[in-house]
Amino acid sequence: MIRSLRTSALGMSAQQLKIDNISNNLANVNTTGYKKSSVAFQDLMYETLQSGEVDRQNNKEKPGEIQIGMGNKPVSSFRSFSQGEIKETGNPLDVAINGSGFFQILRSDGTYAYTRDGNFRLDPNGNLVTSSGLTVYPEQAIPEGATGVKISEDGIISVKFEGQRESEEVGQIELANFMNPSGLKSVGGNLYEKTEASGEPLFGMPGDQGFGTLQQGYLEKSNVDVVKEMVNLIVAQRTYEINSKAVKTADEILAMTNNLKR
Numbered sequence: 284m285i286r287s288l289r290t291s292a293l294g295m296s297a298q299q300l301k302i303d304n305i306s307n308n309l310a311n312v313n314t315t316g317y318k319k320s321s322v323a324f325q326d327l328m329y330e331t332l333q334s335g336e337v338d339r340q341n342n343k344e345k346p347g348e349i350q351i352g353m354g355n356k357p358v359s360s361f362r363s364f365s366q367g368e369i370k371e372t373g374n375p376l377d378v379a380i381n382g383s384g385f386f387q388i389l390r391s392d393g394t395y396a397y398t399r400d401g402n403f404r405l406d407p408n409g410n411l412v413t414s415s416g417l418t419v420y421p422e423q424a425i426p427e428g429a430t431g432v433k434i435s436e437d438g439i440i441s442v443k444f445e446g447q448r449e450s451e452e453v454g455q456i457e458l459a460n461f462m463n464p465s466g467l468k469s470v471g472g473n474l475y476e477k478t479e480a481s482g483e484p485l486f487g488m489p490g491d492q493g494f495g496t497l498q499q500g501y502l503e504k505s506n507v508d509v510v511k512e513m514v515n516l517i518v519a520q521r522t523y524e525i526n527s528k529a530v531k532t533a534d535e536i537l538a539m540t541n542n543l544k545r
Contacts, residue, residue: 286353312505324357368503370501371500375434380495385399397459436496437497
């Protein structure tokens with residue numbers, strides 16, 4: 284009975300972790316560029332109560348072993364980088380990636396991060412920055428006096444000046460991609476860091492093979508499906524409840540065992 288108590292407790296802990304993950308997904312349903320995450324579990328070691336070896340005395344082969352599992356444990360969390368819905372904002376500095384790839388962000392400590400959030404702004408020097416003020420890399424500067432900014436699908440930034448008919452190219456947005464995007468580390472602020480699991484970044488221009496295109500005046504919403512998350516939440520809740528009932532049942536059996544000699 285002690286085994287069942289421990290196994291059920293591990294099951295409750297696993298479902299609590301799953302609910303925590305679902306709660307985070309639902310909390311970020313309106314976060315620009317957010318990618319939903321899931322938790323992966325594995326079963327633990329098994330105790331063999333009876334082996335499946337051949338009974339040489341009776342010349343019989345047992346059909347199988349008798350094994351009792353010890354519960355489960357979380358092994359990893361991973362993100363789904365499926366495309367989120369792209370919605371129009373009308374802001375010329377909002378840019379969505381339609382397809383694979385990440386914007387490169389240069390942080391104040393000189394390190395690089397990556398994001399799908401294309402909610403860009405201009406700093407006082409005319410540099411393209413994120414809504415948190417971090418620099419988009421390679422650095423893109425909009426000249427003073429520009430009357431309009433156009434960002435093409437392949438990432439070319441063009442501006443017009445008063446009195447000019449033709450647009451002038453002033454920059455080029457570059458994208459990064461990874462062999463295993465699910466291995467990226469989330470660090471908050473809609474940013475990711477590379478890890479050994481993700482591999483080194485691969486750089487390219489929007490529209491190149493393996494890279495998505497850009498859409499000016501649009502933002503990519505989260506890829507969280509509220510209905511699916513709510514269903515997963517109900518399943519996790521019921522599973523937690525069943526595990527708690529298993530704990531209660533094991534406790535009742537232990538109580539009956541203690542009372543046998545009375």
